[in-house]
Amino acid sequence: MSKPEQNPSEQKNTGNQNQTTDNTNTIKDPDTWTTGEEPMTGAQHSYLKTLSDQAGEEVDESLNKAEASKKIDELQHKTGRGLED
Numbered sequence: 001m002s003k004p005e006q007n008p009s010e011q012k013n014t015g016n017q018n019q020t021t022d023n024t025n026t027i028k029d030p031d032t033w034t035t036g037e038e039p040m041t042g043a044q045h046s047y048l049k050t051l052s053d054q055a056g057e058e059v060d061e062s063l064n065k066a067e068a069s070k071k072i073d074e075l076q077h078k079t080g081r082g083l084e085d
Contacts, residue, residue: 036066044068051075051082 030036040048040063048068052059055078063071076082 030066030069033066037064040065040068044072047072047082048075051079054079054081 044063044065045059045061045068048059048063048071051072052075055075057075060067060071072082
């Protein structure tokens with residue numbers, strides 16, 4: 001049985017950014033997230049731990065979702081991990 005095709009206008013969750021797959025490629029700014037002030041998710045914490053270990057930094061356990069997303073972006077650029085070519 002083959003996998004059903006995805007509607008091109010459906011949203012894909014890329015971990016720390018919501019991105020549409022249509023031609024607009026909208027990326028939401030973490031500062032505008034309605035849930036940005038909530039505690040970071042378990043997935044964010046786990047990925048931050050991995051990136052922080054690689055970067056030789058400590059994980060700030062008090063980050064909220066928006067702050068964690070920004071820190072993930074920063075550490076991805078610092079380590080080169082998780083960046084698309």
